[in-house]
Every structure is written in structure tokens, then in C-alpha cells.
Amino acid sequence: MRLRLLLAAALAAVTLCRAVPGLAQTDIVEKRIFEAGEHRLRSGATLPGLRIGYQTAGTLNAAGDNAVLVAHFFSGNSHAFGRYAADQPPGYWDAIIGPGKAIDTDRFFVVSSDTLVNLNVRDGRTVTTGPVSVNPATGRNWGTDFPVVSMRDFIEVQKRLLDSLGVKRLALVTGPSMGALQAIEWAAAYPEMIDRVMPVIGTGAVDPWMLNWLDIWEAPIRLDPNWRNGDYYAAGREPPLAGLAAALKIVSVHAQDRPAMARFGRAVPEGQDPARRLGDRFEAERVLDEAAMARARASDANHFLYLTRANQLFLNDYPSTEAALGRSQARWLVIASPTDRVFMLDYNRELLATLQRAGRPAELLEVTGPLGHLNGVVGMAPLADRIRAFLTAP
């Protein structure tokens, strides 16, 4: 599988760097925290102590106009590029971000941050504000008293981070999947400060079909008796891990494609007999269930619910995508995976058509591979030259 190959290649690269004296590791990045204090959400609600994690690479120029913002996918975080230590794996888009790479950190100041209500709140690397955070007014976790946040709120937090760093213009705003939605929301919110937009495996509209899929994703959490309407943080209470794992499994299967799991065939684990016992499983189910449960332990169920809602609220301040992007002056490169089962190719073709009707320079490029939607996360290397050309065109 490509994922395994990538991991193997990544490990080989680490070994090489260690083996060759004098070959310095240039891709170490540091996870930082942006303490923003009070933050007013678009709904009017106020967050008293906003903090999010972020990382940067490259150097901001004096004009503050060589910045690139990379926004992450649904289950991702700021780790788009670089390594936190020499023996750690690189970020998800490291193939296209770094010194001399397509998004060249010798030329651009690249920023990536954790969103509000980030899913990976328990992974030890993610810094976010959401239902798990402590509400200073009560001294307890917010739970579902946390205010609803929208995709636009994600952008407003990133805007404050960029302001704090001195960024004046974005040479590029980009990201895969939910990162593409954030890039588009940026283009709608701050058209005057953006040169280029590159939404990858995204959509220009969350339509009723997608509203319902997001609801399907989260339904298992609401059904888990341990969810207790979001009130499960008190000592002695179990979090709704089974529901969260089931939710994460839906996302995981939806975001892949048939070849990604073909190797399991119809194998049955030792001791299991699905043809005779209703509770028994196929190997393909067992492996995905275990992976989902491992991820559930690093995540939080309420954060999942807030995150799906933020996605449902994509471009929620505008009557249509056309209206939202009417003031964009950017160049656009839309990248889609033809085997994407989440944001199907049609969504991307419709976005392209909307941009072209508005007279924007826009192109659609396909990212292929065996992983469906996830081709846009782990299969971007072959598009490096096209992305470089997009960034260097006058």
C-alpha cells in the first residue's frame, strides 16, 4: 500500500540523515501555542481563553506578503510539514512543503494551525479550544455548553494568528478536505489579501447530501449511552469510546476506496466464524475496528460533534457559493480525486464552473491513487511540479 511505502520511505530518509555525518536535518519544526485571550465568535458568543497550536517554516519577508496558510483535514492537525524530532514521522503534506519543494519554504513563510474543536485533543501534540477545555466560569470542562462554532470561526482564529505573526498577504491558502473548505472560506472572508487558492479534495458547497452524511458520521456518538448528552467528563464516568470509534470508522472507510483494503480479502480471524455466529467478524472489519478504537482514544466525542457542525456551517454566512466568492481576485487551482467517495469529483467540477462563471482564472487537476479521498492527503507528490508552476506563474 502507498501508505506503507510512504512510511518506509520516510523511515529510510531518517536513517540516511543519521548515517551521513554533516548532512543536517533541515526539516525540524516546532509546535507553538498561540494564546489569544478572549475571542468573540461569529454567533456573538465569547470564548474567554482561546488557545491553539501552530507551526511555521521559512521566513516572513519585510512586506509580510510571502505567507502560505495550510489548513488541515477533518481528523488532522497543524502537522502538515516537517518533523518534531529527527526520529519522528513527517507531516502529511511533507512531500510538497519544505526547502526546495513545491511549496518552497526557502521562498514562503508557511503557517499551519490546529483548528478550534480539533478532534485530536488527547494525542499530546494538538492544542485546541473546545468542549474538553475548562470553562473558567465553572472550573469544569465545557462539554456541550461550549458554543457552536462555524468554519468561518476557524478562519477568524487563523486571521488573528496571522496578524500576530505580521502576515499582511497570503501568497497561497490551501489544504486538503476540510482544509479546502477553510481555504474557500478564507477566499470569501478576506478576498483582498489572497493571491492564490488551492482547495484539494474539497467542495464549494455543503449541500443537503453532505449535511446528511455529516449527520451519519456523528450518529453513533449520540447513540452511545456513555455520551450522556455530552456530560461525560466527571470523574468515574466513561467517555463514549464505542460510539466515537464507530464514528471514526465511518470517516475512515468513507475517506478511502476499495483498493485500500483489498488485501484483507474475505479472510476470517482465528476463532471467528461469521457464517455461524452473529457477533463474529471478518478480518477486514476487525482491522478497521481496532484502528478506529486506537484513534478514538486520542480523540474526543464532543469535539467530533462540534467539528461536524462546523463543517455543516461551511459558507453559512452567504446565500450561495457564487455570492461568497464574488469578490475573490485570486487564481485558483482546484485539485480533486476521481475516486473520492466523500467530496466527489462533481462537487469540484461545480466549484470550477462557479469560479469560471465569475471570470476567475481557475483550473481543475486530478490526484489519483488507490486511496480515494485520501489521495489528496498522502498522494500529492506527483503533482509537485504543477503546484510549483501554479505558485511561480506571474
Added chain:
Amino acid sequence: MRLRLLLAAALAAVTLCRAVPGLAQTDIVEKRIFEAGEHRLRSGATLPGLRIGYQTAGTLNAAGDNAVLVAHFFSGNSHAFGRYAADQPPGYWDAIIGPGKAIDTDRFFVVSSDTLVNLNVRDGRTVTTGPVSVNPATGRNWGTDFPVVSMRDFIEVQKRLLDSLGVKRLALVTGPSMGALQAIEWAAAYPEMIDRVMPVIGTGAVDPWMLNWLDIWEAPIRLDPNWRNGDYYAAGREPPLAGLAAALKIVSVHAQDRPAMARFGRAVPEGQDPARRLGDRFEAERVLDEAAMARARASDANHFLYLTRANQLFLNDYPSTEAALGRSQARWLVIASPTDRVFMLDYNRELLATLQRAGRPAELLEVTGPLGHLNGVVGMAPLADRIRAFLTAP
């Protein structure tokens, strides 16, 4: 929407028949019950009192070789054609089955039956044997003590029904979705008695991707605390309606496509505010939730679990689709919907390739429309001439 148009057309036809004296209604069918007594499953387990519902149209000829078997989809039953009364709606494939229609009941003896563990066990029209049935050994509902059944068991029950009716050969075995899987399982089990196979919106293999999707469909039931490991039939216990409704909603959304729900836009129901309250909903969610709950009340959660398992056990007696269909001597017409999100076009292309490699006459035809997978259930009328030609070719 096409569904509404179809319903309107059906109502208009009923009105016309009533209005014109002497124009007899020729499409009345009767729901009958096949009492099969003891039945031995492929697993070796025995069902003591097997009964299933069925319906027929047309007349079996003396040779018993003009029969057509129509197998139903996941959430369907025997009602593929005709009406139970003049003021009742027609069956799901009535556009292509009936006197003078593509599957001509003036020429063929058409049979359709309810499967084992049928989902619609509480709709008042479905007769099935499954977890809701009473186990004569205990006098109580089987629940999850009911033995696991496979797609092949569905076929063996249908074989006994056909035997009881005097059927010697099948001029055609067909059905949409899970009905296509049954048609293929028939072609594998009884190749010597089948002239033609027409799988519609199906697949030739339930691969690891599909094994996991079937698991995703059922996960909400297992999470519902009212499920109680399937033991919810006793007086005073509530059935797991919330979990079953969530499961049925996944099936419903998966089996449709974007245009099917486009009319809801991003409307918000009166009094709801999803941008401010986590529990509030969009109209598109509310409508699908209500439809799913209405269906849940006519269904049974354990039957859902057994039905997904039977689908996972498709062609489970064979090492591969190629091996399963190696003895088929039939002509094949594979019909697929290009916007199918369940059994994607690729599944059907692979089935076609398998058949062609085996030297079988086989053709792939597309059924189009706004409903994705369901085009193969409600959008078949435009293919009538092609199906007629397939059935009349020498």
C-alpha cells in the same frame, strides 16, 4: 422528483381504470404464504417452521420452463409488480413487469418472494422467518438465538418455493441491489436450470470495502442501549428504534444521490438554529430522520443485523466470483447506475469482465436518473425495450 412523478402517474392510472366502465384492472396480485415446514440451512442448523410470503403473475406452462424469479432489494419485499387492491400502489418494478410489459406476464410466470429475515416484518404485508419469529422450542421470539443465514440460504428457500409451484427452469432470474446478489447466487447454485441472469445495481463480489460498509450500516443498532444484545421482545421492553432509524437513514442516504435531496437546500426548520444550538437540525436532516423513523417502526433491528450478515455472506461457499460462476451457461445482462454510491459502476464492470473471461454472453447497460443507486429500483422504465430484447433474443 421522479418518485413523486411516479406516484402521481400511478394514482392517475388508478383513477382512469375506475372512471372507464368495462376497463378491467388486470394487475391485481395476491400475497400468498409458502409454509415449508422444517428447513435445513447451509450451516447445518435447522429452522423448525419456515414460512415466507410470495406473489405470482402469469401462468406456468406445461414444461414448467417459462418462469421468471424476481428477488428483492435490501429493504424490499415480494411486492415487485402488481397491486394488492385497485386503490393500492403498484410494486417497485411494475414499470417493467406485467401484461405486455418488458417482463411480459402474458408470456412468463413471474414469481417474487419475501426473503428470510426480511426487514419489513412489521409492515403487515411481509411474511418472513427470522429473529422476530417464535421459536417453538421456547415459545418466545428467537432474537439472536436465530441461526445466521446466508444469501445462499435465501436461494435454497426460493428453490423450495419454485419446486412447490412446479417450476423446472428459470427463463430469467433478476432483481435490483440485493436482488442482483440473489440472482448471481442463483446462477452459481443452479447453473443448469437458468437461461438468463439480469443483475441490476448489484455486485459480483462483496469485498472488504463492502464488508465494512455493511458493518457501518448496522453499527447504530448495536450502540442503542435498547438493543440489549438482541433481547428486546419481552413485554415492557422498548425496541432499539433510534438505532434502527439511524441504520435505515444510512442506507437511505447511501442509496440515493445528491439531486434526490437538493430541494431542501440549506433550509432550517422553524424554531431551529443549528448555527447556535448543537442539538438543532437542518431541514434536510429532519426530513430524512422522520422518514427513517417511520420505516423503523415497520422493521425490526435484529432482522437488520441478520440481513447485513446474509449480504456479507454473498457467494461465501466459493473461493471467488470466477469459481462461483464457472458453470453458468446463461446469457447475462448487467445493469448499473453510473451514480450508484453503494455498488459503484466499477463493481459491475468487474462482474462483466469476469463473465466475459469465462466466455459467457454478457452485456453492461446503464440506468440513469437523479437517484443514484435507486435508479435501478424506480428508474427502469426507459430500459424496457432493451430488457424485452434480452428476453426475446433466440
